[in-house]
Amino acid sequence: MKSSTFLVATLLCGCQSVWGSLSIPNPENCVASPDLCLADEVCDPQDQICHPALAMYAVNPSLTPTSGGGSVRILGERFLPGVEVLWQEQKIPDVQYVSSIELSFSLPASKDGSWWTPIALRNPTGQAVKRTDLFSYYSEAARFSIQRYGEPRSARRLAIGDFNRDGKLDVAFVTGNEPAIAVCLGQGNGTLQPATYLTLGDSTQSGQDIQSVDADGDGMLDLLVTTAGLIQTFRGDGKGSFVAGPSIQTGTRPEQIVWTKLSPSPQRTLMVSDAMDRTLSLLTLKSDGSYERSMVISTGTFIAESAACDTSGDGTDELYWVDGPGELHVAQKSGTGDFTQSIVPAPGCAAAGLTCRDLNQDGRPDLLLTCAKGLLPIYNTNSVLATGNLLEAGRSPSARVLAEDISGDGWPDIIFGDKTQSASLVMLSNRQGGYLSPSVIYPESVGVGVNSVVYYATDIDADHKPDVLIGYPFALSPSTIAIALNRSL
Numbered sequence: 001m002k003s004s005t006f007l008v009a010t011l012l013c014g015c016q017s018v019w020g021s022l023s024i025p026n027p028e029n030c031v032a033s034p035d036l037c038l039a040d041e042v043c044d045p046q047d048q049i050c051h052p053a054l055a056m057y058a059v060n061p062s063l064t065p066t067s068g069g070g071s072v073r074i075l076g077e078r079f080l081p082g083v084e085v086l087w088q089e090q091k092i093p094d095v096q097y098v099s100s101i102e103l104s105f106s107l108p109a110s111k112d113g114s115w116w117t118p119i120a121l122r123n124p125t126g127q128a129v130k131r132t133d134l135f136s137y138y139s140e141a142a143r144f145s146i147q148r149y150g151e152p153r154s155a156r157r158l159a160i161g162d163f164n165r166d167g168k169l170d171v172a173f174v175t176g177n178e179p180a181i182a183v184c185l186g187q188g189n190g191t192l193q194p195a196t197y198l199t200l201g202d203s204t205q206s207g208q209d210i211q212s213v214d215a216d217g218d219g220m221l222d223l224l225v226t227t228a229g230l231i232q233t234f235r236g237d238g239k240g241s242f243v244a245g246p247s248i249q250t251g252t253r254p255e256q257i258v259w260t261k262l263s264p265s266p267q268r269t270l271m272v273s274d275a276m277d278r279t280l281s282l283l284t285l286k287s288d289g290s291y292e293r294s295m296v297i298s299t300g301t302f303i304a305e306s307a308a309c310d311t312s313g314d315g316t317d318e319l320y321w322v323d324g325p326g327e328l329h330v331a332q333k334s335g336t337g338d339f340t341q342s343i344v345p346a347p348g349c350a351a352a353g354l355t356c357r358d359l360n361q362d363g364r365p366d367l368l369l370t371c372a373k374g375l376l377p378i379y380n381t382n383s384v385l386a387t388g389n390l391l392e393a394g395r396s397p398s399a400r401v402l403a404e405d406i407s408g409d410g411w412p413d414i415i416f417g418d419k420t421q422s423a424s425l426v427m428l429s430n431r432q433g434g435y436l437s438p439s440v441i442y443p444e445s446v447g448v449g450v451n452s453v454v455y456y457a458t459d460i461d462a463d464h465k466p467d468v469l470i471g472y473p474f475a476l477s478p479s480t481i482a483i484a485l486n487r488s489l
Contacts, residue, residue, distance in 0.1 A: 054078050054127045059135040061409045066137045068109035086120035110137040144484035151195050151480035155471035158455040161212035161221040164240035174207025176473045190461030190485045200227050208255040216289030226254040233289050248291035251277040260308035260317045273303040309356035309365040313383045326350030349376040353399030370399050404457035417452035
């Protein structure tokens with residue numbers, strides 16, 4: 001009964017009352033009598049009714065480098081056409097009025113490098129709102145804190161995993177100048193313990209590549225290593241130690257290990273490239289940790305770098321590799337189980353490296369080539385590959401490139417090492433599928449060192465931000481490995 005009485009009283013009430021968010025028309029209208037609106041209301045000149053105050057709820061994206069760029073959206077309520085946006089106390093030109101709840105405009109660069117950014121909105125009616133807690137810039141100048149680890153051996157390739165099951169990431173690498181595996185246990189704060197070494201049997205060759213995986217299903221991580229004409233498993237004991245396990249002969253000098261999916265079955269398939277034999281060996285990793293050879297594909301060309309991803313959308317991976325002259329090749333599985341080979345046009349690029357990643361977040365993997373003069377994205381549009389614009393990328397990008405979200409905005413950035421003396425860590429920031437050029441360069445003064453190769457972007461120090469794991473494959477490098485701890489977010 002009380003609720004019915006309340007409803008009747010509301011309907012019969014005078015015109016300037018507002019219950020909650022319910023607006024009541026003014027017989028005299030609020031345009032003619034502005035004083036009829038309460039202090040937290042705004043008069044809409046179109047319907048001449050008092051409405052609750054202008055509100056701003058969110059800014060998307062909420063975080064970006066000080067250089068700005070790209071588009072930003074403001075979400076809220078009761079935006080009117082002609083609303084003004086003040087960003088760091090400066091009026092934004094060309095604000096797009098999307099609707100009464102959304103505004104869009106080009107993101108300006110930070111004028112003073114401040115962290116939290118004041119944002120104010122003002123409707124044509126004079127109603128205004130200001131917030132300082134919705135958006136922040138971060139500095140592009142010094143985003144990493146570098147931890148360097150010097151060992152008597154260089155690091156050719158790296159693998160990561162929790163080898164001793166203590167909840168902290170560890171690092172293993174094959175050395176570039178001795179037939180050995182180094183294991184550095186992590187301490188959970190971005191630092192590593194001194195390395196312990198495992199000799200690669202009677203091999204006279206150093207290891208070429210290393211991967212971590214639970215090969216035999218016992219719940220403990222193992223290491224797969226290519227060396228001296230074979231790929232070999234080193235079984236982990238869950239305490240950070242390893243012993244030699246199954247192996248299989250594969251070519252003269254097997255190098256890169258790539259995980260691939262070539263059938264609907266859950267079988268784990270390895271693609272192992274051999275530059276000397278000019279072959280791609282397909283191996284099945286069996287449940288007991290042993291190997292079974294599936295096929296050997298003769299490429300007829302030198303293999304500098306390889307990758308596998310499903311660019312055709314048929315549920316199985318295409319096999320890609322870059323040859324010595326820098327051409328991009330692909331082998332695609334046919335209905336009979338064989339592979340047909342072809343060349344993928346990449347104009348203007350003498351490629352040395354290859355990465356497969358969804359660069360524009362459309363659900364399809366793209367390709368990224370490391371060229372002599374920059375980086376060339378090849379976008380996958382409805383399973384049709386089309387080259388994008390060559391991206392400026394420092395002076396001399398290393399062949400290996402990561403495409404991972406470093407900035408925390410949900411889009412994969414590009415980060416890589418630089419082989420020159422002037423800079424060693426370079427990043428191209430992704431702006432919703434487009435990359436800023438020129439690159440953001442972190443010089444040697446931040447402590448990374450020269451001749452660096454990036455291998456992983458992962459959270460090493462457990463602060464929920466992706467760090468960058470760097471290796472130095474050359475014996476003359478000043479460090480064995482380094483960890484660039486992400487301090488930007």
